[in-house]
Each structure stands twice: as structure tokens, then as C-alpha cells.
Amino acid sequence: xxxxxxxxxxxxxxxxxxxxxxxxxxxxPGSGKxxxxxxxxxxxxxxxxxxxxxxIGNGKPGTKAQCLALSNTSLKEGKSILIDRCNxxxxxxxxxxxxxNSHKVDIHAIVLDLxxxxxxxxxxxxxxxxxxxxGGKAAAVVNRMLQKKESPKINEGFTRITFCYxxxxxxxxxxxxxxxxxxxxxxxxxxxxxxxxxxVQVGIMKFLKRVDPPSKVTSDKTDKTDKTDxxxxxxxxxxxxxxxxxxxxxxTLGFPSISTADFQFNIEKASEIIVEKVEEFVNKIGNGxxxxxxxxxxxxxxxxxxxxxAKKNIDPKxxxxxxxxxxxxxxxxxxxxxVIANAANWRLKPGGGGVNAAIFDAAGPDLDTATKxxxxxxxxxxxxxxxxPSTSPLFSKEGVTHVIHVLGPxxxxxxxxxxxxxxxxxxxxxxDAYTSLFExxxxxxxxxxxxxxxxxxxxxxxxxKFKGFTEESESKKVNKEWGSWAQALYKIAMHxxxxxxxxxxxxxxxxxxxxxxxxxxxxxxxxxxxxxxxxLSDVREEHLPILRTMHAVGMKWAETFLKExxxxxxxxxxxxxxxMRQLHLHVISQDFxxxxxxxxxxWNSFNSPFFRDSVDVMQEVSEDGKPKLNDDEKFMSMxxxxxxxxxAHPNIPRLKSxxxxxxxxxxxxxLQNGRLLHASTKL
DNA sequence: GTTCTAGAAC
DNA sequence: GTTCTAGAAC
Numbered sequence: 069x070x071x072x073x074x075x076x077x078x079x080x081x082x083x084x085x086x087x088x089x090x091x092x093x094x095x096x097p098g099s100g101k102x103x104x105x106x107x108x109x110x111x112x113x114x115x116x117x118x119x120x121x122x123x124i125g126n127g128k129p130g131t132k133a134q135c136l137a138l139s140n141t142s143l144k145e146g147k148s149i150l151i152d153r154c155n156x157x158x159x160x161x162x163x164x165x166x167x168x169n170s171h172k173v174d175i176h177a178i179v180l181d182l183x184x185x186x187x188x189x190x191x192x193x194x195x196x197x198x199x200x201x202x203g204g205k206a207a208a209v210v211n212r213m214l215q216k217k218e219s220p221k222i223n224e225g226f227t228r229i230t231f232c233y234x235x236x237x238x239x240x241x242x243x244x245x246x247x248x249x250x251x252x253x254x255x256x257x258x259x260x261x262x263x264x265x266x267x268v269q270v271g272i273m274k275f276l277k278r279v280d281p282p283s284k285v286t287s288d289k290t291d292k293t294d295k296t297d298x299x300x301x302x303x304x305x306x307x308x309x310x311x312x313x314x315x316x317x318x319x320t321l322g323f324p325s326i327s328t329a330d331f332q333f334n335i336e337k338a339s340e341i342i343v344e345k346v347e348e349f350v351n352k353i354g355n356g357x358x359x360x361x362x363x364x365x366x367x368x369x370x371x372x373x374x375x376x377x378a379k380k381n382i383d384p385k386x387x388x389x390x391x392x393x394x395x396x397x398x399x400x401x402x403x404x405x406x407v408i409a410n411a412a413n414w415r416l417k418p419g420g421g422g423v424n425a426a427i428f429d430a431a432g433p434d435l436d437t438a439t440k441x442x443x444x445x446x447x448x449x450x451x452x453x454x455x456x457p458s459t460s461p462l463f464s465k466e467g468v469t470h471v472i473h474v475l476g477p478x479x480x481x482x483x484x485x486x487x488x489x490x491x492x493x494x495x496x497x498x499x500d501a502y503t504s505l506f507e508x509x510x511x512x513x514x515x516x517x518x519x520x521x522x523x524x525x526x527x528x529x530x531x532x533k534f535k536g537f538t539e540e541s542e543s544k545k546v547n548k549e550w551g552s553w554a555q556a557l558y559k560i561a562m563h564x565x566x567x568x569x570x571x572x573x574x575x576x577x578x579x580x581x582x583x584x585x586x587x588x589x590x591x592x593x594x595x596x597x598x599x600x601x602x603x604l605s606d607v608r609e610e611h612l613p614i615l616r617t618m619h620a621v622g623m624k625w626a627e628t629f630l631k632e633x634x635x636x637x638x639x640x641x642x643x644x645x646x647x648m649r650q651l652h653l654h655v656i657s658q659d660f661x662x663x664x665x666x667x668x669x670x671w672n673s674f675n676s677p678f679f680r681d682s683v684d685v686m687q688e689v690s691e692d693g694k695p696k697l698n699d700d701e702k703f704m705s706m707x708x709x710x711x712x713x714x715x716a717h718p719n720i721p722r723l724k725s726x727x728x729x730x731x732x733x734x735x736x737x738x739l740q741n742g743r744l745l746h747a748s749t750k751l
Numbered sequence: 752g753t754t755c756t757a758g759a760a761c
Numbered sequence: 762g763t764t765c766t767a768g769a770a771c
Contacts, residue, residue, distance in 0.1 A: 189761080553752060553771065585752070647752045664753095667766075719760095719765060754771080761764070 086250060088173050089114075089148040090139070092164050094155045094220055095180030096213045098187035098194070098206075104178065104242055105150045111246035117142040120152035136163055143171040156217040158224055165225040174227040174253060177220040178241055181233050184214055184707060185718035207722065211715040219317065222258060222402075231260040257402050261317070262467050314403045319356035321509040322390070322397055322405035324423045325369045326501050327476030327494075329411070331483065337495060339372035343380060345502035349510065350386045356513040358506070359405060360389045361397070394423060395430035398466045405468065407512055409505055412473035414445050414484065416452075427462075427471065434460040435471060446475040448485060449500030453508045472508050476501040550602070550649040558602075558650040561595045573625075577617050580625060585664040587656065587674060590629045590636060594618045594653040601651040604642045604680065609693045612686065614651075619682045622655040626745050629657070634747035639738070640682040643673055645699035653682055658711060658734075658744070660727055667720060669704045675711045678703040681743045 091108075093101040105118045119138050124130035135153065142149050155161045155177075165175050191206035220229050232238045237260060244254065325342065327333035346358055362370045370389045377387060392401040394408055411423045416439050418428030428435055434457045443452050451474040462468045477497035478486050487494045550558075560567045564579045572592070573580040583591040596614050601607060607615065619640060626638040637658040646652065656674060665671065672678060677698035685695040707716045708723045713732035717723035738744050 551752090551771080556752080666753095669767095721765080752771105755769090757766105757768095759764100759766075761762105 086146065087253065088143055088146060088171070089176055089248075089253065090143070090151065090164060090167050090173050091149065091176045091178055091245065092151045092155050092161055092220075092226075093153070093178050093180065094161070094217075095182070096154060096156065096184070096187045096210050096217070098190035098210060099180035099182050100190075100238055101152050101154075101180060104180065104238065104245075105152050107242045108150065108245045113249045115147045115250065116150055117147045118150045118152055122152070132160075132163065136167075139164065139167055140170070143167065143173060154213055156213055158218050158220075161220065161224060168225065174256075175225055176254070177226050177229040178245070179220060179229065179231045180238060181231060182235075182238070184210060184716035187214075188716070189718050207715060207717060207726070211713075214716070219261075221315075227256045228254055229258045229261070231258075231262070233260075233262065255399075257399065258404065259399075260464065260467070261404060262406070262463075262469065314401075317404075319354070319407070319509075319513045320359060320403070320405045321353075321356065321407045321409060321472075321506075322359045322361045322394055322403070323409035323472075323474075323505060324361055324394055324411050325373075326409075326411055326474055326505075327478070327498055328369055330420075330422050330480060331476060331478045332480040333477060333494060333498060334479070334491065335369050335372060337491060338498065339369055339376055341495060341498050341502065342369075342373050343376040343382070345499060345506060346377065346387050347380055347382055348503075349506040350382060353386075353506070353510045354513045356509065357385065358387045358509075359403065360387075361394045361405075361408075362389070362391060363393060365391050367391070393426070395426050395462065396466065405466075407470045407472060407509055408462075408468055409451070409472045409474050409509075412446055412475050414448070414475055416440075416443060416446055416473055430466075431456065431460045431462040431468075431471065435462070439471075439473065446473060448475050448477050449497040449504065450475060451501065451504040451508050453512065470512055472505055474501050474505045554647060554649050557593070557595050557648045557652055561597045561650045562599075573621070575617075575621065577614055578621050580621060583654075587662050587665045587670055588658065588660045589633075589662070590638070590655075590657040591662070592622075592625055592655045594622045594625070594655060596651040598651075602649050603646050603651060604644060604685070604695055605697055605699075607651065607685070607689060607695055609689060611651075612689055615682070615686050615689060618651075618653045619686060622653050622682065623745070626655050630745070630747045636747070637734075638745040639674075639679075639743060640745070641679045642682065642685055642695075644678045644680055644697040644703075654679075660711070660724075665720075665724070668706075668708060671708055671720065671723065672704050672706050675709070676703040676706050681741075683741050683743060 093104060095101050102120065102122075105116075105120070109116045109118060117138070119135045119142070121132065121135050122129050124134045124138065132153075135151065139149050139151070151164050153160075155164070161177070167173060168175055188207045188210045191210055220226060222229060230241050230244075232241050241260075248254070325338060328335050328338045342360065350358065360370065360373055370391070374389050377384075377389075390397070390401065390403060392403070397403045397405050397408070408427065410427045413420055413424055418436055419425050435454065438454050438457055439452075442454055446452060451472050454471050454473065456463045456468055456471055458464065460468075462471075477494040478484070479488070479494060480486060481488065487497075556567075560569070560571065560581060561579055564571050564574045570582040570584060571579055572582060577597055579595045579597060581593055581595065583593055596618060598611075598614060601611060601614070622640045626640065629638070630636055638655060639658055640653060640655050642651070642653060654674070660671070660674070680695060680698065688695045708718075708720065709716050710723070710726055710730050710732070712727070712730045712734055714735060715726065715730075717726055733739070734744060
């Protein structure tokens with residue numbers, strides 16, 4: 069991030085230039101707030117006062133009132149202030165934001181949303197080493213605070229919000245604030261907010277998900293004439309609403325009109341197809357939304373689409389048009405689109421003018437490299453999703469995490485594959501192009517939803533909406549070959565008498581055995597004996613009887629174990645993508661007390677959406693003909709969270725010492741539909 | 752699936 | 762120095 073000289077305080081008033089800044093740090097203990105303040109105060113030539121609640125009482129912790137008092141006196145002296153306290157929820161921040169009522173100031177938020185494990189380990193360090201207990205205490209404090217966090221929003225009254233998710237982000241933000249003199253300031257708006265880099269920190273998904281639908285943006289029902297200055301980006305219907313910030317954190321696809329510019333597709337027909345496809349998809353993209361973007365207010369396509377969408381009563385919160393540069397939607401238009409579509413050429417090459425040149429240009433060489441990894445060319449009517457590396461400026465400045473390249477039909481005789489006037493073919497290709505684009509966007513949304521659901525609450529209802537999408541993209545996966553070590557279960561299923569290692573029951577349809585490396589006190593596998601069902605993705609409606617048998621046998625064994633030990637709790641389910649060949653049901657006690665549970669993958673394979681409860685699998689197969697799979701690798705690298713209280717832990721040993729003592733009740737979704745089996749439920 | 756181990760993190 | 766993770770080999 070850097071300061072853009074052109075955007076530095078363009079109002080020109082001398083007084084304005086000396087406006088102090090109230091910089092509110094937002095972050096858990098250990099997120100680096102004090103380090104941030106120290107650095108800024110050391111290098112900045114602007115006069116800063118640090119308002120730190122931890123030390124405000126003569127070096128000891130003080131009160132919020134003391135912080136406010138110091139803030140007031142400092143502002144009166146014309147000094148800028150750094151509010152160094154957690155400020156994680158809206159209420160905690162509001163008193164400091166209200167300082168703008170009595171002082172002429174800009175209110176900034178600097179969000180230090182670093183991985184929970186990092187904050188915890190830093191807190192542990194700070195509180196001293198007094199054995200493991202101290203670590204547990206620090207984790208508990210950080211976890212408790214993180215439960216409360218609410219992402220700051222512009223509409224709380226901030227002039228500017230800077231989000232930091234890793235040390236690099238923090239360094240950039242420190243440099244930025246450190247470079248401020250008493251006269252320059254930073255442009256307003258929301259910067260760096262991201263929703264999708266879940267591999268870095270899955271925990272933020274829940275944080276960002278709690279957003280309201282956009283309130284003010286509507287696709288106008290009346291045909292107003294647009295008189296707004298063409299250089300000002302904003303919702304295309306009304307200039308007055310430009311000041312209203314868009315809600316960020318909602319998965320949003322910004323897309324240009326395909327084929328109408330360079331490829332000379334008829335605008336009337338194109339607008340009809342856009343609206344038709346939007347209508348078809350608008351309810352298939354979860355809480356996501358679609359935004360048609362065009363650079364100029366005079367654009368015919370926008371007004372045609374707008375009026376057609378209004379006639380069809382398409383929800384204006386889910387679909388609207390927007391005037392602005394598709395490569396600067398966040399920085400100039402304050403509209404965060406985590407996904408943008410590119411009107412690509414068939415060679416997927418940069419340059420050539422128009423949207424394609426602009427996007428490749430703004431994204432830097434990273435996009436070209438990432439694109440080449442995916443494909444070398446594109447057929448008309450198709451699209452391809454390219455995850456944007458975080459090093460790309462489009463990612464860091466605009467919050468774009470994916471670019472979807474789309475190729476529409478060509479009606480321009482000067483370009484290759486021209487359809488001339490064959491609109492029958494042309495319309496079909498254009499429809500295909502939008503279908504492919506919106507499907508690709510839907511898969512991105514689905515993956516994000518699944519990850520955020522996994523972070524505590526499960527949105528079964530929402531998942532149901534995605535029926536059809538994920539499966540399609542996932543089924544494209546080529547079946548992996550099984551390694552020699554992965555055949556053990558298969559061999560046992562086929563010849564249990566020969567390979568009887570650990571086998572405890574042999575029936576016609578299933579074999580039951582103790583897991584050779586149990587991940588809990590009790591851990592058995594119920595293996596299907598039929599040939600041809602290697603894994604969950606092979607399961608279809610015809611396998612419902614075997615699923616039911618496996619479930620019944622698994623339940624019987626769980627009950628047997630519960631008679632021996634009433635304190636156990638069992639869960640029955642399948643791995644979305646098993647390592648061992650031959651469909652097998654895990655019957656596993658929820659203590660996870662085992663020396664064989666050694667790494668993140670072991671934990672997450674039983675404690676993330678990757679683990680599919682047997683009851684849900686049976687229901688899905690009977691309703692949809694096949695089970696849902698959550699086989700994204702991301703689930704394996706998720707933060708380590710307690711299966712009961714959902715607290716985060718920095719590593720496996722810490723997690724294990726926590727779960728050994730955690731007595732919290734299980735999350736709600738596990739308590740429903742018989743997903744968990746207790747002694748009391750059966751006695 | 753596990754084991755082994757380099758090297759990152761503490 | 763020790764602990765812990767993650768990738769390769771099996």
C-alpha cells in the first residue's frame with residue numbers, strides 16, 4: 069500500500085489539512101497494536117499521542133473514560149491520537165468515533181486481523197512462561213475476545229478503514245501511517261479487506277459473513293437520465309447515492325458486458341441475454357451478487373439491462389449495474405468485488421485494448437502467469453476461473469481474489485472466428501458464456517460458504533441451494549489412482565478371513581475392524597464389501613441399502629462401546645475423500661484421545677466439513693441421488709479448533725491438552741439429527 | 752494411511 | 762537447544 073499523492077486531501081482548505089486523525093486500532097491481544105503505535109510514533113513527523121488503556125493508569129490498566137479524557141485533551145492540542153485497546157466490537161468503538169462530534173477530525177480504523185494462533189502465541193510470550201496453564205489461559209482470553217469481534221464498517225462513522233491479515237499488511241500500514249506529516253492524510257474508504265484467502269485464516273470468514281445486504285443500491289425502476297460526471301464511479305442509477313458505502317464482505321462478481329464492445333454483438337439482444345441469465349442465476353449464488361459494470365454513464369447496455377431487470381423484478385440487492393472502472397471498483401467506487409470477469413480473447417493474452425488490456429494491466433504479470441497455468445486458450449461460450457495471487461495489485465488494492473476469463477461470440481469481421489450475422493449461433497454462444505461465468509462464480513461462493521459454515525455454524529439450508537453446482541465442478545476431478553498402501557481395506561473387504569488384522573465382525577455386506585491407528589479411544593471402521601464403491605464420490609442411489617446397513621452396524625458397535633463406557637460420545641461418518649480404497653464408515657468416539665492423532669490433517673479430517681455425517685449422507689443420497697462432498701484441500705489446513713467450544717489453538721499439542729479438559733457442550737448442529745450418539749440417548 | 756526428516760518456529 | 766510442521770517416500 070502506498071500513499072497516492074493525487075488523492076491526498078484535495079479539498080485544499082488550510083484548516084482541513086491540519087485535521088488530526090483519530091486512529092482506532094482494532095485487534096485481539098497479541099495482534100500487534102502496541103508495536104504498531106510505537107512504530108508510527110517513532111517515524112511519523114505528525115504529532116501523535118498513544119491512548120493505551122493497558123497503561124493509562126500510571127502505567128497500569130485504566131478505564132475507557134480515562135482513555136476518552138486523554139483523547140479529548142490531545143485533540144484540543146491539535147495532536148492526532150492512536151487508540152490502543154482492542155476495540156473489537158462496534159459498541160467499544162462508538163465513543164471514540166463520536167469524538168468527531170466535538171472535534172474536527174478524521175476517524176480511521178486499522179484492523180489487525182492476524183491469525184488467532186499468532187495472537188495466542190504472542191500473548192503467551194508476553195504473560196511469561198509459567199508452564200502449560202499460562203498458554204491455556206492466553207488462548208482462552210484471545211478466543212473469548214475474538215468471539216466478540218465485529219468487522220468495522222464505514223457506516224459506523226469511519227473515514228478510512230485499513231485491514232491487515234498478515235505481517236506484510238501490518239508493515240505496509242505502519243509505513244503508511246509512519247509516513248504521514250502533520251499536513252498530509254490518507255484517502256478515505258475501505259482498504260485491503262478480503263474474504264477469500266481462507267487458507268491463510270479461515271476464522272475471518274465468519275467475521276466477514278455477518279454483513280447486512282446492501283441497503284441503498286437499487287437498479288432504478290424509472291428511466292432517469294444520467295447526468296453525473298463520467299469520471300465519478302458509482303451505482304449507475306443515481307449520483308446522490310455515491311456517498312453511500314457499499315456493504316463489503318458479500319461475495320460479488322463484477323462483470324462487463326460480453327461481446328458488445330469489440331466483438332460488435334447487437335446490444336439489444338445482448339441486454340436481453342444478460343437479464344435472462346441473471347434471472348436464472350441470481351438465486352443460485354447463495355448470498356452472492358452480480359454487478360454489471362461499464363466505464364461510462366452514457367452506456368446504452370447499462371440502461372437497457374437496468375430497465376429489463378426492473379421489468380422482471382430482479383432483486384436489486386442481488387443484481388445491479390455500476391458505472392466505473394472494473395479494475396478500480398474498490399478504490400474508486402468503494403464497491404468490493406472479490407471476483408471480476410474479464411472479456412478475454414481466445415488466446416488469453418494480455419493487451420488488445422478494452423477490458424482485457426485494463427485487467428491484465430492492473431493485475432500485473434501475476435495474472436498472466438496464473439492464467440497460463442490454467443489454460444492456453446479459451447473457446448467461445450466458455451470461461452475459466454483464475455485465482456489471483458495475493459502479490460497482484462488487483463488483489464491487494466482492490467480485494468479481487470479471482471478473475472474469471474470469459475469468451476463470448478464474435479460478430480466483428482476483423483477478428484477471428486467471426487459469426488458474421490448468424491445471431492442464432494451468436495445468441496447461443498453468448499448464453500453459454502454467461503452460464504459458464506455465473507456457474508464459475510457460484511462455485512467460488514459455494515467454497516467460501518462451506519468454509520465459513522465450517523467455522524462454527526452449519527448452514528444446511530444455504531447448502532441446499534447449491535445443489536448441482538459443486539458437484540459438477542467436483543466431479544470433473546480425475547479419479548486418483550490408489551497407492552499400494554491404500555489397498556489394505558479393499559483386501560480385507562474382499563477376503564476378511566485372509567487379511568483378518570483387527571477384524572471384529574464379518575457379515576455378508578460389511579466387515580468391521582478396529583482402525584489400526586485409532587484417532588480416539590474407540591475408533592472402528594465399517595467397510596462395505598461390494599466391489600466398485602471405492603469412496604464416497606462413487607455412492608449413488610442404488611447404494612442406499614448398503615449405506616443403511618453400514619449405519620446400522622456402526623450404531624450397534626457404538627452402543628456396545630457405550631455399554632462398556634458411558635462417558636463416550638460417538639459420531640458416525642465418512643471422509644469426503646478417503647486415503648484408503650473401499651468405502652468405509654468411521655465410528656469414532658469424540659474424545660480424540662489417541663497418540664495416533666498427530667497432525668492437522670488427522671484433526672481436520674474428523675472435525676471439519678470434510679467429515680460427512682452418516683445421517684446426512686443417507687439423506688442426501690435418498691433425496692438427491694448422491695452425497696455432497698467437501699473435499700477441498702482447504703479443509704485440511706484450517707485453523708485447529710476445539711470440537712466442543714470451537715476455540716482456536718496454535719498447534720496440535722496445545723489443542724490436545726485443551727480437548728482433554730474442555731467440557732463445553734458440542735456445537736448446535738452436531739446435537740441435531742442424531743449426529744452424536746450418547747449413552748443417555750440410548751438408555 | 753504412516754514414517755522420516757529438514758528446517759521453521761519457538 | 763527443543764518442539765512442531767509439512768513434504769517426500771513408501
